[in-house]
Amino acid sequence: MNKLLIKIVLLFTLSLLGFSHANAAENCGDEFYVNEIFPNGARWDMCWEHKDREGIIFKSIYFTPKNGTRRMVLNQVAIAQIHVPYDDNGTRFHDLSDLGIGGLNMLELQSDECPDGSLIPFSGKNVLCKQTTKQDISFKSGTNTENGYYLSLFSVSPVGAYYYIPTWKFFDNGKIEPWMGATGALQRFGTDDSTGWLLADNRVGIAHLHNFFWKLDFDLNKTYLDDAVEEINFNLVNGKRERSIIPFSTEAARKVNPETMRHWRVRDKSAKNENGHSISYDVILSEMGHQDIGPASEPFTHNDFFVTTQNDNERFASHNTSGGTNLDEFVNGESIVDNDIVVWAGVTFYHMPRSEDSPHMDAHWSHLKIVPRDWNASNTLSDDVTNNAPTIATVANLNSQTSDSITLNIQASDSDGDSLIYNVSNLPTGLSINTSSGVISGVISTAGTYLVQITVSDGQQSASTQFNWVVSAASTGSSSGGGSLSIMLLFSLLGLILFNVFFRFKNND
Amino acid sequence: MSNKIIKAGFALFTLSSLLFASSSFARPNTFSCAAGNTISKTFSSGAAWDLCWEVRDEEGVVLSDIHYKAANSTRRKVIGEMSLSQIQTEYDDDSADQFLVTDFGLGGNSLQTLNTSMCEGGQLHEYAGRNVLCEVSSANGYIYRYRDNIRRQGSKLEILSASNINSREFIIRSTFLENGTIETGVGITGQFTKTTTDSNAGWPVTSQNKLSTSFTDHFFWRLDFDIGSSNSNDVVEQIKSVPSSDRLTKTKQTQTISSELAASFTPADKKFWRIKDQSETNNANQPVSYEMVLLNYAQQSKGNSSSPWLKNDVYITAYNACERFAVNNTASSCGSNVSEFVNSQNTNAKDIVVWYRMAHHTLPRDEDFSPVAVQWSNFILLPRDWTSINRL
Numbered sequence: 001m002n003k004l005l006i007k008i009v010l011l012f013t014l015s016l017l018g019f020s021h022a023n024a025a026e027n028c029g030d031e032f033y034v035n036e037i038f039p040n041g042a043r044w045d046m047c048w049e050h051k052d053r054e055g056i057i058f059k060s061i062y063f064t065p066k067n068g069t070r071r072m073v074l075n076q077v078a079i080a081q082i083h084v085p086y087d088d089n090g091t092r093f094h095d096l097s098d099l100g101i102g103g104l105n106m107l108e109l110q111s112d113e114c115p116d117g118s119l120i121p122f123s124g125k126n127v128l129c130k131q132t133t134k135q136d137i138s139f140k141s142g143t144n145t146e147n148g149y150y151l152s153l154f155s156v157s158p159v160g161a162y163y164y165i166p167t168w169k170f171f172d173n174g175k176i177e178p179w180m181g182a183t184g185a186l187q188r189f190g191t192d193d194s195t196g197w198l199l200a201d202n203r204v205g206i207a208h209l210h211n212f213f214w215k216l217d218f219d220l221n222k223t224y225l226d227d228a229v230e231e232i233n234f235n236l237v238n239g240k241r242e243r244s245i246i247p248f249s250t251e252a253a254r255k256v257n258p259e260t261m262r263h264w265r266v267r268d269k270s271a272k273n274e275n276g277h278s279i280s281y282d283v284i285l286s287e288m289g290h291q292d293i294g295p296a297s298e299p300f301t302h303n304d305f306f307v308t309t310q311n312d313n314e315r316f317a318s319h320n321t322s323g324g325t326n327l328d329e330f331v332n333g334e335s336i337v338d339n340d341i342v343v344w345a346g347v348t349f350y351h352m353p354r355s356e357d358s359p360h361m362d363a364h365w366s367h368l369k370i371v372p373r374d375w376n377a378s379n380t381l382s383d384d385v386t387n388n389a390p391t392i393a394t395v396a397n398l399n400s401q402t403s404d405s406i407t408l409n410i411q412a413s414d415s416d417g418d419s420l421i422y423n424v425s426n427l428p429t430g431l432s433i434n435t436s437s438g439v440i441s442g443v444i445s446t447a448g449t450y451l452v453q454i455t456v457s458d459g460q461q462s463a464s465t466q467f468n469w470v471v472s473a474a475s476t477g478s479s480s481g482g483g484s485l486s487i488m489l490l491f492s493l494l495g496l497i498l499f500n501v502f503f504r505f506k507n508n509d
Numbered sequence: 510m511s512n513k514i515i516k517a518g519f520a521l522f523t524l525s526s527l528l529f530a531s532s533s534f535a536r537p538n539t540f541s542c543a544a545g546n547t548i549s550k551t552f553s554s555g556a557a558w559d560l561c562w563e564v565r566d567e568e569g570v571v572l573s574d575i576h577y578k579a580a581n582s583t584r585r586k587v588i589g590e591m592s593l594s595q596i597q598t599e600y601d602d603d604s605a606d607q608f609l610v611t612d613f614g615l616g617g618n619s620l621q622t623l624n625t626s627m628c629e630g631g632q633l634h635e636y637a638g639r640n641v642l643c644e645v646s647s648a649n650g651y652i653y654r655y656r657d658n659i660r661r662q663g664s665k666l667e668i669l670s671a672s673n674i675n676s677r678e679f680i681i682r683s684t685f686l687e688n689g690t691i692e693t694g695v696g697i698t699g700q701f702t703k704t705t706t707d708s709n710a711g712w713p714v715t716s717q718n719k720l721s722t723s724f725t726d727h728f729f730w731r732l733d734f735d736i737g738s739s740n741s742n743d744v745v746e747q748i749k750s751v752p753s754s755d756r757l758t759k760t761k762q763t764q765t766i767s768s769e770l771a772a773s774f775t776p777a778d779k780k781f782w783r784i785k786d787q788s789e790t791n792n793a794n795q796p797v798s799y800e801m802v803l804l805n806y807a808q809q810s811k812g813n814s815s816s817p818w819l820k821n822d823v824y825i826t827a828y829n830a831c832e833r834f835a836v837n838n839t840a841s842s843c844g845s846n847v848s849e850f851v852n853s854q855n856t857n858a859k860d861i862v863v864w865y866r867m868a869h870h871t872l873p874r875d876e877d878f879s880p881v882a883v884q885w886s887n888f889i890l891l892p893r894d895w896t897s898i899n900r901l
Contacts, residue, residue: 141880200793241601
């Protein structure tokens with residue numbers, strides 16, 4: 001109780017101190033500053049800004065791990081396009097650049113739309129909802145488990161019959177997820193069933209794509225000229241996956257590749273974590289089951305991931321008004337080495353209407369993942385508590401014959417979730433233990449009685465068990481299957497004791 | 510690899526589960542849930558879910574007899590049984606693959622005892638004297654938002670269990686939304702204990718720079734759809750939207766899958782599948798159906814070996830009680846893996862089972878030490894014309 005009290009007082013004091021110094025908005029007015037300190041101490045802080053086209057954008061985004069250093073992740077993030085081509089080619093909307101999701105196109109939110117959150121006004125109108133949500137499970141390893149939290153910030157913008165819900169989720173472990181919800185009502189109807197879905201009211205809801213693009217200006221550790229962008233592929237070579245990291249030297253437009261399980265990484269070239277590893281973020285396009293590869297006039301749909309140098313004129317993935325007209329033109333061979341780098345990512349949702357979409361359409365959601373890699377030296381949210389010793393299950397005495405093929409899985413656990421190392425003494429000749437999995441395997445070669453001792457260690461403490469293993473000489477002509485059978489019979493008698501042990505006997509046939 | 514693996518041990522336990530299995534596998538039309546194993550939730554709108562759960566040594570928690578009742582509409586069955594029928598782990602350094610469901614099992618001692626902090630605001634359910642299942646209902650944000658302040662917030666029912674195999678942990682979660690959507694998936698957490706000497710097959714982690722092996726999990730879901738009151742008259746449609754040569758328009762093509770099929774994703778064609786009832790309709794005479802929304806694609810490799818069961822993404826088969834595990838299926842009267850389950854049986858208006866392979870690649874990071882921050886691989890089942898209008 002006392003400890004807890006001290007902790008609370010300490011936290012309170014720290015936060016007071018924090019607010020008076022480091023936590024004050026340094027890059028914007030207080031009314032545009034979001035500063036979220038989670039109950040576990042992790043923190044996100046950032047500024048937001050309103051734009052007529054992009055709606056709410058976020059700037060100077062910093063993550064502070066629990067007990068860690070506050071560092072900038074992104075200088076600026078924004079939605080860069082909502083491109084909606086219809087299957088009948090009746091229209092191809094560029095909602096963000098042509099109509100915009102800010103200004104009058106941004107709803108005034110009511111408090112019931114922002115449960116357990118707070119509404120943030122712009123020009124006297126509540127446009128942004130800020131919520132902190134506790135997750136189901138952030139990690140679990142035995143009893144070492146935590147729910148974890150994330151901050152979410154969303155606004156709602158009608159564009160025609162559609163209502164978009166751009167949402168940013170910032171997790172207490174440093175992960176970022178940009179989401180886009182689309183709800184409202186279907187925009188267009190026709191009569192040709194081959195361009196959509198015949199609804200209950202005999203109208204055809206015309207099928208369409210939502211190509212969502214985000215512009216992500218990473219400035220890792222605030223040093224904006226020393227970020228590198230790399231493509232990571234896992235190439236199949238003779239049954240192995242060989243990781244290959246290709247750094248981009250010039251602007252690039254790339255596609256996902258399921259066969260090499262490709263993803264991208266933005267890395268700071270100088271800052272390292274405490275293990276000496278470059279701090280970085282992975283960009284993971286996890287929802288590529290729908291893809292648009294549009295007409296030649298829409299080359300920006302032909303790729304999923306783009307790297308460009310930062311240019312204020314390059315705002316929209318398509319229908320861009322100054323400079324190049326679309327992403328395909330932004331990628332024009334500029335060097336990205338020692339330059340300010342911007343990453344663009346696109347995710348597609350294909351909407352084949354259903355009768356349920358009328359008269360109101362339930363929200364469908366799209367997202368991507370921006371995940372820290374070696375930003376921290378360890379899982380910062382896992383408490384280092386007093387170590388608990390591992391436990392090992394009893395193994396009943398065993399009978400085998402020479403030339404029996406054995407696979408015996410020793411069951412041990414550690415309530416702290418520590419990695420375990422197995423050691424064994426006096427195994428029957430021919431057998432060995434896998435020190436990390438605890439599996440004893442091999443073919444017994446020599447008869448005898450073996451008092452086997454197995455020890456499992458979590459690096460600090462250990463547990464052990466022992467049992468007798470009687471190995472008799474195989475009679476001439478008897479198959480290894482015979483040995484297996486006798487062991488099975490014995491086991492069925494000892495079933496309750498063997499509850500914790502799996503045995504597998506391989507019978508060569 | 511042709512070694513026949515005989516699994517012994519667990520004598521009493523296995524015996525009892527075999528007895529249990531023999532009754533629970535034949536999935537009769539008049540399914541009866543074991544006493545105390547039903548979960549039901551009625552939301553304030555009147556929309557409701559009810560289902561049954563059981564624990565098996567291999568698949569862990571299996572959900573069955575899943576019914577959805579839309580608000581102001583009829584309660585209908587959606588799924589006869591839903592299980593994680595195999596997890597195949599392929600390591601990037603080509604060390605031996607693991608088949609976690611059949612080699613170790615998600616049930617038995619792997620199934621974790623949950624405490625109240627892992628089930629906040631929910632209800633824990635016991636199996637064999639331990640709390641292994643969390644049932645929790647919570648708010649789920651917008652259902653829809655429209656003009657004139659037309660708006661609705663929704664709720665969800667969530668069912669969660671966890672299994673620990675060799676220190677890796679698998680959180681298995683199914684979410685049932687008020688609007689009929691089912692979202693199911695596996696979250697991987699726990700410990701990464703495997704290291705490698707192959708510098709291209711791992712990532713240097715911790716201050717010791719040990720190479721933590723990167724790997725792919727293939728999650729094989731077995732979805733025994735039973736749409737409507739009869740379990741033997743379901744029809745699968747494969748729907749594509751094929752672009753014109755100038756790619757300006759798309760034309761929908763619908764194909765009834767009349768015999769067993771192994772299929773791959775074609776994202777550029779927007780290929781998807783729906784399972785509809787042959788006779789039951791909504792009140793506008795449209796067949797009631799569920800579609801599969803399978804967006805996981807960027808890591809959907811076809812595996813490191815040329816294993817036939819990894820070559821496709823979705824397998825549609827006629828129900829067969831002995832087709833239980835997508836890989837290492839040991840029942841002698843059946844094929845040994847899902848690619849063999851596809852053997853030309855009629856699937857038109859039959860009891861349909863859909864097998865979905867979902868691949869997820871992991872490149873460990875310093876932050877995963879330790880434990881691993883959960884990484885989810887989810888898929889969605891979405892009602893399509895289940896009701897003639899939005900009932901919420």
